[in-house]
Amino acid sequence: MDTSPRHILVAAAVVININNEILLINSPKRGWEIPAGRVEEGESLSAAIIRETKEETGIDIEIVRFCGVFQNVQDSVCSTLFLGRPVGGEFRTSNESYEIGYFSIDEALSKITWRGFKEQLEYCLNQTEPFLYEYNN
Template structure:
């Protein structure tokens, strides 16, 4: 049975020149690294893992900046 909702984490990665890391995805184009949080995984660890998987870069999470919920889609 598929879960009724997904929890995702995305990162804003800045370098020493305040440049933002973007990943070019095959379907959506340029976007911040991120993806689905695995069962039992924290948001912090998911952000670190997804950034490493998508860019090869190790990051340190220094703060959380937002939580977003899409309330326009209903799941049945």
């Protein structure tokens, strides 16, 4: 029996356009949220969020900076967070995104209902240094 720990590693991004608006997707799982997804085996964290953003929104992004690591200790999930900016592509929905849009910071914060993503957005916008944030559900 394998007793090695099993963790889920996620990459997420706060993508801000030139109008200082946040890119959000309306997903079937959690409603409005920032682009995010699991890191695949052999994939870098930054490559994972660039890929996930493209898959979920059709938008190509460039990483501006690393914002930090969020850990849900209870569910053994580690989420890395990046700040990004759009560099190309066009909106395209997928099975992971019913709607896509750019929203003002206040609109984005009011649309996101999942606590983890709301906290990540707030921290990324207000932090200048990477950080580690741990929580239990």
